[in-house]
Ligand SMILES: [Fe+2]
């Protein structure tokens with residue numbers, strides 16, 4: 143791959159707060175660790191993790207505009223009001239346009255890092271879950287998810303998504319359709335293996 147990690151790191155650093163940058167580097171570390179455990183492409187995991195939150199601090203109206211024009215299949219009008227949901231899509235779009243990142247697996251890993259999606263590759267799964275369990279995360283239950291992720295990636299992701307779903311239910315909300323699609327496709331994958 144031709145992407146230079148150190149050059150990209152400087153670009154990311156210039157676009158986010160120091161707190162966010164520290165989180166991003168913790169996701170990079172966790173992604174490398176998981177890539178080693180699960181024999182994934184370490185370089186791809188590193189680059190995708192480094193870029194995953196690059197647009198998190200972008201102006202909300204700009205994010206909405208990009209998503210409306212490019213991701214209307216994935217996002218409802220309600221989604222368009224939620225920057226937590228928008229920033230992964232915007233990130234994938236932005237790095238393709240501005241950093242000339244063409245690797246589809248890296249782009250999808252950025253795009254799906256919050257909601258997940260069906261048929262995720264190993265790289266996509268690693269970035270998705272590394273974001274949730276990187277070492278500075280300290281929400282209740284994170285330790286349990288992290289330990290499971292080290293033992294079984296698919297089960298760890300299902301456990302994390304299930305916990306998120308329960309939390310959303312407790313505040314009267316539902317998981318996004320892409321998250322359900324991810325869980326369904328991972329369950330099918332597990333079934334096929336057994
Ligand atoms: Fe994010």
Ligand SMILES: [Fe+2]
Nearest residue numbers: 165194195273
């Ligand atoms: Fe993140």
